[in-house]
Amino acid sequence: MDCFTRSYDPALKKANVAELMQNDRFELVQGDLVQMDLHGILDGVDLVFHMAAQAGVRSSWGKEFEFYLHHNVLATQRLLEACRDKQPSRLVYASSSSVYGDQREYPSSEEATPRPVSPYGVTKLAAEHLCVLYWKSYKVPSVSLRYFTVYGPRQRPDMAFHRFLKAIWSNVPLVIYGDGRQSRDFTYVSDIVDANLRAAEAGRPGKVYNIGGGARASLREVLGILEKITGRRPQVSWERREMGDVLHTMADLTLASREIGYRPTVGLEEGLARQWDWMRCWLEKMPQISALGRVSPLPPGQG
Amino acid sequence: MSWRWRMEMALPKDLLEILACPKCVREPGCTGELEYRESANQLVCHHCRLVYRIEEDIPVMLIDEATPLEE
Numbered sequence: 001m002d003c004f005t006r007s008y009d010p011a012l013k014k015a016n017v018a019e020l021m022q023n024d025r026f027e028l029v030q031g032d033l034v035q036m037d038l039h040g041i042l043d044g045v046d047l048v049f050h051m052a053a054q055a056g057v058r059s060s061w062g063k064e065f066e067f068y069l070h071h072n073v074l075a076t077q078r079l080l081e082a083c084r085d086k087q088p089s090r091l092v093y094a095s096s097s098s099v100y101g102d103q104r105e106y107p108s109s110e111e112a113t114p115r116p117v118s119p120y121g122v123t124k125l126a127a128e129h130l131c132v133l134y135w136k137s138y139k140v141p142s143v144s145l146r147y148f149t150v151y152g153p154r155q156r157p158d159m160a161f162h163r164f165l166k167a168i169w170s171n172v173p174l175v176i177y178g179d180g181r182q183s184r185d186f187t188y189v190s191d192i193v194d195a196n197l198r199a200a201e202a203g204r205p206g207k208v209y210n211i212g213g214g215a216r217a218s219l220r221e222v223l224g225i226l227e228k229i230t231g232r233r234p235q236v237s238w239e240r241r242e243m244g245d246v247l248h249t250m251a252d253l254t255l256a257s258r259e260i261g262y263r264p265t266v267g268l269e270e271g272l273a274r275q276w277d278w279m280r281c282w283l284e285k286m287p288q289i290s291a292l293g294r295v296s297p298l299p300p301g302q303g
Numbered sequence: 304m305s306w307r308w309r310m311e312m313a314l315p316k317d318l319l320e321i322l323a324c325p326k327c328v329r330e331p332g333c334t335g336e337l338e339y340r341e342s343a344n345q346l347v348c349h350h351c352r353l354v355y356r357i358e359e360d361i362p363v364m365l366i367d368e369a370t371p372l373e374e
Contacts, residue, residue, distance in 0.1 A: 003365075014359070021360060027318050031364035035325035037335060043321055 001041065003032050005071065007054060008157050016154045033075035038082035045086065047200050050079055051094040053124070056158060057244040060120035072123035073130070080134040080142070090141050090200045091131070095208065097148040097185070097249045099125040106216075107185075107252035110146070110208050118244030128208060135206035143203030145195055148212035148251045152189030152271055153278035160219070161186075161272065165279045168230050178241035180220040185250045187213040188266035188274075198260040207259070212251025213271075214264040222268075229273045313341050314357060324348035324355075326366050347372060 002017075004010040020026045029041070033052055042048070054060075054071035076093070083091050098121035099114040116122045131142035155162045167174035195211040203209065217225075227233050256262040266274075319339050327350045328335030337346040337355070346355040346362060353369040355362060 014361075027315060028361050029318070029322065029364055030358075030361050031325065035366055036364060037323045037325065037328040040321040040323055 001029050001031050001033070001036070001052070003052065003071070004030050005054065005067075007056065012157060033078050034070060038079060039085060042082050042086040042088065046089050048079070048083065048088050048091040049094075049196055049200070050076065050091060052079075053094065055120075055156060057098060057118040057120045058242045060118050060123070060244065065119050068120055068123045072120075073126045076127035076130055080130055080140055083140045083142075084134060084138045087140070090143060090203065090205075092196050092199045092203065093128065093131045093142055093144045095128045095144045095146045096121065096124040097146050097210070097212070097251065098246065099128065099146060100246070100249065102246050102248075106248060107212075107250040108210070109252040110210055110255055117246055120244065132206050132208070139205075141205035143199045143205060144208040145192075145199055145211045146208060146251070147192060148185040148187050148210065148249055150187050150189055150192050152266075152275050153282075154189070155275065161222075161275055162279070164222070164226060164234065165230075165272075165276055166283070168226060168232050168234055169280060169283055171232075173235040173237040175237045175239050176219055177239050177245060178219075179238070180223070180236075181218050182241075182245065183216045183218040183221075183248045183250070185212040185214075185216050186268055186271070187211060187264065188271035191262075191264040191266055194265075195256065195260070195262050198262055202260045204259060207255075209256040209260065209262070210251035210253055211256060211262065212249075212253055212264065213266075213268065214251075214253065215268065216248070216250045217268055222272075225269050225272055229269065229276050314339055314360075314362065318362070322346065322362060322364065324351055324353065325364055326351045326353060326369070 002013065004013055017028060021028065052071065052075055054068045060068050098118060099116055100108045100112060101115035101117040101121060103112055103115070114125050116125055128144045131144050134140040135142050151159065151161045164174045191213065192211060199209065223234050223236065253262065322337055323335030324337055327333045327348065333350055335348065337348055339346055344357045346357065352372040354372050355364055355369050357363070
Protein backbone atom coordinates (compact mmCIF):
# COMPACT_ATOMS: atom_id res chain seq x y z
CA MET A 1 0.00 0.00 0.00
CA ASP A 2 1.07 3.53 -0.68
CA CYS A 3 -0.77 6.78 -0.18
CA PHE A 4 1.26 8.52 -2.91
CA THR A 5 0.99 11.80 -1.04
CA ARG A 6 2.20 14.95 -2.76
CA SER A 7 5.26 15.31 -0.52
CA TYR A 8 7.00 15.15 -3.90
CA ASP A 9 5.64 14.40 -7.35
CA PRO A 10 3.68 11.13 -7.20
CA ALA A 11 4.83 10.40 -10.77
CA LEU A 12 8.36 9.95 -9.41
CA LYS A 13 7.07 7.56 -6.75
CA LYS A 14 5.11 5.55 -9.28
CA ALA A 15 8.16 5.36 -11.55
CA ASN A 16 9.93 3.58 -8.69
CA VAL A 17 7.43 0.72 -8.78
CA ALA A 18 7.04 0.55 -12.57
CA GLU A 19 9.09 -2.65 -12.82
CA LEU A 20 7.25 -4.29 -9.95
CA MET A 21 3.91 -3.52 -11.57
CA GLN A 22 4.82 -5.92 -14.37
CA ASN A 23 5.11 -8.81 -11.93
CA ASP A 24 1.83 -10.67 -11.52
CA ARG A 25 2.75 -11.56 -7.92
CA PHE A 26 2.82 -7.88 -6.97
CA GLU A 27 -0.30 -5.93 -6.12
CA LEU A 28 -0.51 -2.29 -5.11
CA VAL A 29 -3.34 -0.28 -3.61
CA GLN A 30 -3.32 3.49 -3.22
CA GLY A 31 -4.82 4.21 0.16
CA ASP A 32 -4.44 6.00 3.44
CA LEU A 33 -3.77 3.72 6.42
CA VAL A 34 -5.99 5.97 8.53
CA GLN A 35 -8.96 5.60 6.18
CA MET A 36 -8.66 2.03 4.92
CA ASP A 37 -10.17 -1.07 6.41
CA LEU A 38 -6.90 -2.83 7.16
CA HIS A 39 -8.50 -6.02 8.41
CA GLY A 40 -9.27 -7.07 4.85
CA ILE A 41 -5.83 -6.01 3.61
CA LEU A 42 -4.15 -8.05 6.37
CA ASP A 43 -6.13 -11.24 5.71
CA GLY A 44 -3.62 -14.08 5.36
CA VAL A 45 -0.65 -11.72 5.70
CA ASP A 46 2.31 -13.14 7.59
CA LEU A 47 4.77 -10.22 7.44
CA VAL A 48 4.10 -6.51 7.53
CA PHE A 49 6.81 -3.98 6.61
CA HIS A 50 5.55 -0.61 7.76
CA MET A 51 7.43 2.16 5.96
CA ALA A 52 4.53 4.50 5.32
CA ALA A 53 5.39 7.96 6.59
CA GLN A 54 5.49 11.66 5.99
CA ALA A 55 9.23 12.10 5.62
CA GLY A 56 11.44 15.17 5.92
CA VAL A 57 12.83 16.95 8.95
CA ARG A 58 12.85 20.59 7.89
CA SER A 59 9.25 20.70 6.70
CA SER A 60 7.80 19.23 9.89
CA TRP A 61 7.45 22.57 11.68
CA GLY A 62 4.35 24.74 11.72
CA LYS A 63 1.11 23.91 9.99
CA GLU A 64 2.59 20.88 8.23
CA PHE A 65 2.89 19.07 11.55
CA GLU A 66 -0.69 17.94 11.14
CA PHE A 67 0.34 15.78 8.17
CA TYR A 68 3.16 14.28 10.22
CA LEU A 69 0.79 13.39 13.02
CA HIS A 70 -1.65 11.85 10.55
CA HIS A 71 0.76 9.80 8.44
CA ASN A 72 3.32 8.89 11.11
CA VAL A 73 1.43 8.52 14.38
CA LEU A 74 -2.23 7.94 13.60
CA ALA A 75 -1.49 5.69 10.61
CA THR A 76 0.80 3.53 12.76
CA GLN A 77 -1.82 3.27 15.50
CA ARG A 78 -4.47 2.15 12.98
CA LEU A 79 -2.14 -0.46 11.55
CA LEU A 80 -1.27 -1.75 15.02
CA GLU A 81 -4.96 -1.99 15.91
CA ALA A 82 -5.59 -4.12 12.82
CA CYS A 83 -2.52 -6.26 13.59
CA ARG A 84 -3.87 -6.78 17.10
CA ASP A 85 -6.73 -8.75 15.55
CA LYS A 86 -4.86 -10.34 12.65
CA GLN A 87 -1.61 -11.22 14.46
CA PRO A 88 1.00 -11.39 11.68
CA SER A 89 4.21 -13.18 12.64
CA ARG A 90 6.13 -9.86 12.52
CA LEU A 91 5.51 -6.19 11.93
CA VAL A 92 8.75 -4.41 11.06
CA TYR A 93 8.51 -0.67 11.60
CA ALA A 94 10.80 1.83 9.87
CA SER A 95 11.87 4.23 12.59
CA SER A 96 14.59 6.82 12.24
CA SER A 97 17.89 7.98 13.69
CA SER A 98 16.17 11.36 14.04
CA VAL A 99 14.69 10.11 17.32
CA TYR A 100 18.15 10.60 18.89
CA GLY A 101 18.52 14.31 18.19
CA ASP A 102 21.82 15.75 19.34
CA GLN A 103 23.49 13.34 21.73
CA ARG A 104 26.36 13.84 24.15
CA GLU A 105 28.09 10.63 23.10
CA TYR A 106 28.62 8.78 19.83
CA PRO A 107 27.96 6.18 18.61
CA SER A 108 24.37 6.18 19.83
CA SER A 109 23.14 2.95 21.36
CA GLU A 110 19.47 2.03 21.58
CA GLU A 111 19.73 2.66 25.33
CA ALA A 112 20.53 6.37 24.86
CA THR A 113 17.76 8.75 25.86
CA PRO A 114 16.03 9.98 22.69
CA ARG A 115 16.06 13.77 22.33
CA PRO A 116 14.51 14.58 18.94
CA VAL A 117 15.25 18.08 17.65
CA SER A 118 12.51 18.09 15.01
CA PRO A 119 8.76 17.52 15.10
CA TYR A 120 9.37 14.76 12.54
CA GLY A 121 11.63 12.97 15.03
CA VAL A 122 8.97 13.33 17.70
CA THR A 123 6.37 11.61 15.51
CA LYS A 124 8.75 8.76 14.59
CA LEU A 125 9.54 8.24 18.26
CA ALA A 126 5.85 8.31 19.20
CA ALA A 127 5.10 5.63 16.60
CA GLU A 128 8.03 3.57 17.84
CA HIS A 129 6.64 3.74 21.38
CA LEU A 130 3.25 2.64 20.03
CA CYS A 131 4.90 -0.42 18.45
CA VAL A 132 6.52 -1.37 21.75
CA LEU A 133 3.28 -0.70 23.62
CA TYR A 134 1.19 -2.92 21.34
CA TRP A 135 3.69 -5.72 21.83
CA LYS A 136 3.58 -5.40 25.61
CA SER A 137 -0.19 -4.98 25.79
CA TYR A 138 -1.54 -7.03 22.88
CA LYS A 139 1.36 -9.20 21.71
CA VAL A 140 1.60 -7.52 18.31
CA PRO A 141 5.11 -8.74 17.41
CA SER A 142 6.59 -5.45 16.28
CA VAL A 143 10.28 -4.81 15.66
CA SER A 144 11.47 -1.23 15.12
CA LEU A 145 14.50 -0.34 13.01
CA ARG A 146 16.11 3.06 13.39
CA TYR A 147 17.36 3.85 9.90
CA PHE A 148 20.41 6.10 9.65
CA THR A 149 20.27 8.33 6.52
CA VAL A 150 19.35 5.90 3.76
CA TYR A 151 20.75 6.53 0.29
CA GLY A 152 21.16 4.76 -3.05
CA PRO A 153 19.11 4.38 -6.24
CA ARG A 154 15.58 5.82 -6.06
CA GLN A 155 16.45 8.04 -3.10
CA ARG A 156 13.90 10.76 -2.34
CA PRO A 157 14.60 13.90 -4.41
CA ASP A 158 14.73 16.16 -1.36
CA MET A 159 17.54 14.16 0.26
CA ALA A 160 21.11 15.39 0.17
CA PHE A 161 22.82 12.86 -2.10
CA HIS A 162 20.02 12.99 -4.65
CA ARG A 163 20.23 16.78 -4.74
CA PHE A 164 24.04 16.75 -4.81
CA LEU A 165 24.32 14.27 -7.67
CA LYS A 166 21.60 15.97 -9.69
CA ALA A 167 23.31 19.33 -9.25
CA ILE A 168 26.67 17.89 -10.34
CA TRP A 169 25.06 16.25 -13.37
CA SER A 170 23.37 19.56 -14.23
CA ASN A 171 26.54 21.66 -13.61
CA VAL A 172 24.86 23.85 -11.02
CA PRO A 173 25.91 24.57 -7.43
CA LEU A 174 24.73 22.12 -4.80
CA VAL A 175 23.36 23.52 -1.57
CA ILE A 176 24.79 22.60 1.83
CA TYR A 177 23.03 23.80 4.96
CA GLY A 178 25.58 24.63 7.68
CA ASP A 179 29.37 24.50 7.47
CA GLY A 180 29.64 20.99 6.07
CA ARG A 181 31.19 19.62 9.24
CA GLN A 182 27.95 17.92 10.22
CA SER A 183 28.29 14.19 9.85
CA ARG A 184 26.01 11.27 9.17
CA ASP A 185 26.09 7.53 9.36
CA PHE A 186 25.02 6.88 5.76
CA THR A 187 23.30 3.55 5.05
CA TYR A 188 23.06 2.02 1.60
CA VAL A 189 19.57 0.89 0.59
CA SER A 190 20.44 -2.80 0.07
CA ASP A 191 21.75 -2.96 3.64
CA ILE A 192 18.40 -1.57 4.80
CA VAL A 193 16.60 -4.30 2.82
CA ASP A 194 18.84 -6.93 4.40
CA ALA A 195 18.13 -5.54 7.87
CA ASN A 196 14.37 -5.68 7.26
CA LEU A 197 14.51 -9.31 6.19
CA ARG A 198 16.66 -10.20 9.17
CA ALA A 199 14.34 -8.35 11.55
CA ALA A 200 11.32 -10.16 10.11
CA GLU A 201 13.02 -13.48 10.70
CA ALA A 202 15.00 -13.01 13.90
CA GLY A 203 14.08 -9.67 15.44
CA ARG A 204 12.87 -9.90 19.01
CA PRO A 205 9.32 -8.56 19.34
CA GLY A 206 9.14 -5.23 21.12
CA LYS A 207 12.80 -4.46 20.41
CA VAL A 208 14.39 -1.48 18.69
CA TYR A 209 17.54 -1.85 16.57
CA ASN A 210 19.90 0.71 15.06
CA ILE A 211 20.51 0.15 11.35
CA GLY A 212 23.46 2.20 10.12
CA GLY A 213 26.09 2.05 7.42
CA GLY A 214 28.95 1.31 9.80
CA ALA A 215 30.93 4.52 9.33
CA ARG A 216 30.41 8.23 9.72
CA ALA A 217 31.35 10.89 7.18
CA SER A 218 31.06 14.67 7.21
CA LEU A 219 29.51 16.47 4.26
CA ARG A 220 32.95 17.92 3.48
CA GLU A 221 34.28 14.38 3.19
CA VAL A 222 31.31 13.50 1.00
CA LEU A 223 32.25 16.33 -1.38
CA GLY A 224 35.67 14.74 -1.86
CA ILE A 225 34.11 11.36 -2.63
CA LEU A 226 31.67 12.96 -5.07
CA GLU A 227 34.54 14.61 -6.95
CA LYS A 228 36.35 11.29 -7.15
CA ILE A 229 33.42 9.26 -8.48
CA THR A 230 31.94 11.87 -10.83
CA GLY A 231 35.21 13.33 -12.07
CA ARG A 232 33.73 16.80 -11.52
CA ARG A 233 34.54 19.31 -8.81
CA PRO A 234 31.25 20.12 -7.02
CA GLN A 235 30.31 23.79 -6.84
CA VAL A 236 28.86 24.57 -3.43
CA SER A 237 26.38 27.17 -2.26
CA TRP A 238 26.64 27.38 1.52
CA GLU A 239 23.38 28.13 3.32
CA ARG A 240 22.50 28.65 6.97
CA ARG A 241 21.86 25.49 8.99
CA GLU A 242 18.15 24.73 9.22
CA MET A 243 16.12 24.14 12.36
CA GLY A 244 15.59 20.44 12.98
CA ASP A 245 18.89 19.29 11.47
CA VAL A 246 21.04 17.32 13.89
CA LEU A 247 24.80 17.88 13.93
CA HIS A 248 25.92 14.26 13.92
CA THR A 249 24.56 10.75 13.76
CA MET A 250 26.38 7.51 14.29
CA ALA A 251 24.86 4.14 15.04
CA ASP A 252 26.07 1.66 17.58
CA LEU A 253 25.37 -1.58 15.72
CA THR A 254 26.24 -3.95 18.56
CA LEU A 255 22.67 -5.03 19.26
CA ALA A 256 21.65 -5.45 15.61
CA SER A 257 24.78 -7.45 14.97
CA ARG A 258 24.30 -9.71 17.96
CA GLU A 259 20.56 -10.33 17.68
CA ILE A 260 19.73 -10.27 13.98
CA GLY A 261 23.21 -10.74 12.48
CA TYR A 262 23.14 -7.37 10.70
CA ARG A 263 26.40 -6.11 9.21
CA PRO A 264 26.48 -3.39 6.55
CA THR A 265 28.23 -4.49 3.38
CA VAL A 266 28.26 -1.42 1.11
CA GLY A 267 30.70 1.36 1.96
CA LEU A 268 30.04 5.03 1.23
CA GLU A 269 32.25 5.36 -1.85
CA GLU A 270 30.86 2.20 -3.45
CA GLY A 271 27.29 3.16 -2.57
CA LEU A 272 27.63 6.68 -3.93
CA ALA A 273 29.17 5.34 -7.13
CA ARG A 274 26.16 3.07 -7.56
CA GLN A 275 23.78 5.97 -6.92
CA TRP A 276 25.67 8.11 -9.45
CA ASP A 277 25.35 5.33 -12.06
CA TRP A 278 21.63 5.06 -11.37
CA MET A 279 21.11 8.80 -11.42
CA ARG A 280 22.89 9.33 -14.74
CA CYS A 281 20.80 6.57 -16.30
CA TRP A 282 17.63 7.94 -14.70
CA LEU A 283 18.24 11.50 -15.84
CA GLU A 284 19.37 10.57 -19.35
CA LYS A 285 16.94 7.79 -20.23
CA MET A 286 13.81 9.00 -18.50
CA PRO A 287 13.53 12.68 -19.44
CA GLN A 288 9.78 12.69 -18.85
CA ILE A 289 10.42 11.73 -15.23
CA SER A 290 13.63 13.62 -14.58
CA ALA A 291 12.09 16.85 -15.89
CA LEU A 292 10.01 16.94 -12.73
CA GLY A 293 11.86 19.23 -10.36
CA ARG A 294 14.70 19.76 -12.81
CA VAL A 295 17.33 22.34 -11.95
CA SER A 296 18.43 24.61 -14.79
CA PRO A 297 21.99 24.03 -15.98
CA LEU A 298 24.46 26.90 -16.04
CA PRO A 299 25.44 28.31 -19.42
CA PRO A 300 28.44 26.56 -21.06
CA GLY A 301 31.73 27.52 -19.51
CA GLN A 302 30.38 28.21 -16.08
CA GLY A 303 30.20 24.57 -15.01
CA MET B 304 6.57 3.73 -18.28
CA SER B 305 4.99 0.80 -20.06
CA TRP B 306 2.58 -1.24 -18.02
CA ARG B 307 0.84 -2.65 -21.11
CA TRP B 308 1.17 -6.23 -19.96
CA ARG B 309 -0.93 -5.55 -16.90
CA MET B 310 -3.23 -3.03 -18.48
CA GLU B 311 -4.91 -5.77 -20.48
CA MET B 312 -5.79 -7.68 -17.33
CA ALA B 313 -8.77 -7.27 -15.05
CA LEU B 314 -8.31 -6.40 -11.41
CA PRO B 315 -7.19 -9.63 -9.68
CA LYS B 316 -10.03 -11.36 -7.85
CA ASP B 317 -8.07 -11.75 -4.62
CA LEU B 318 -7.37 -8.02 -4.58
CA LEU B 319 -10.99 -7.20 -5.22
CA GLU B 320 -12.05 -9.40 -2.30
CA ILE B 321 -9.99 -7.48 0.27
CA LEU B 322 -10.94 -3.98 -0.81
CA ALA B 323 -13.73 -2.05 0.87
CA CYS B 324 -15.04 1.48 0.63
CA PRO B 325 -12.98 3.44 3.19
CA LYS B 326 -15.81 5.90 3.75
CA CYS B 327 -18.51 3.52 5.00
CA VAL B 328 -16.69 0.33 5.99
CA ARG B 329 -16.65 1.28 9.67
CA GLU B 330 -20.30 2.27 9.78
CA PRO B 331 -22.49 -0.14 11.76
CA GLY B 332 -24.14 -2.70 9.51
CA CYS B 333 -22.11 -1.68 6.48
CA THR B 334 -19.51 -3.88 4.80
CA GLY B 335 -18.08 -1.31 2.42
CA GLU B 336 -18.90 -3.62 -0.48
CA LEU B 337 -17.63 -2.47 -3.86
CA GLU B 338 -18.82 -3.28 -7.36
CA TYR B 339 -16.06 -3.71 -9.92
CA ARG B 340 -16.92 -2.23 -13.30
CA GLU B 341 -14.35 -3.69 -15.59
CA SER B 342 -15.29 -1.77 -18.72
CA ALA B 343 -15.03 1.57 -16.93
CA ASN B 344 -12.14 0.41 -14.75
CA GLN B 345 -13.83 1.63 -11.60
CA LEU B 346 -14.91 0.47 -8.17
CA VAL B 347 -18.33 1.66 -7.10
CA CYS B 348 -19.75 1.96 -3.59
CA HIS B 349 -23.54 2.08 -3.91
CA HIS B 350 -24.00 2.90 -0.24
CA CYS B 351 -21.95 6.12 -0.47
CA ARG B 352 -22.65 6.59 -4.18
CA LEU B 353 -18.94 7.07 -4.78
CA VAL B 354 -16.70 5.93 -7.63
CA TYR B 355 -13.07 4.96 -7.01
CA ARG B 356 -10.94 4.98 -10.14
CA ILE B 357 -8.31 2.38 -11.01
CA GLU B 358 -5.28 4.13 -12.43
CA GLU B 359 -2.49 2.20 -14.12
CA ASP B 360 -3.66 -0.98 -12.36
CA ILE B 361 -3.67 0.74 -8.96
CA PRO B 362 -7.04 1.09 -7.20
CA VAL B 363 -7.14 4.60 -5.77
CA MET B 364 -8.96 4.12 -2.46
CA LEU B 365 -8.80 7.72 -1.28
CA ILE B 366 -12.08 9.31 -0.18
CA ASP B 367 -10.96 12.76 -1.31
CA GLU B 368 -10.28 11.51 -4.81
CA ALA B 369 -13.47 9.51 -5.22
CA THR B 370 -16.11 11.02 -7.51
CA PRO B 371 -19.91 11.04 -7.12
CA LEU B 372 -21.79 8.20 -8.82
CA GLU B 373 -23.88 9.78 -11.55
CA GLU B 374 -26.75 7.45 -12.41
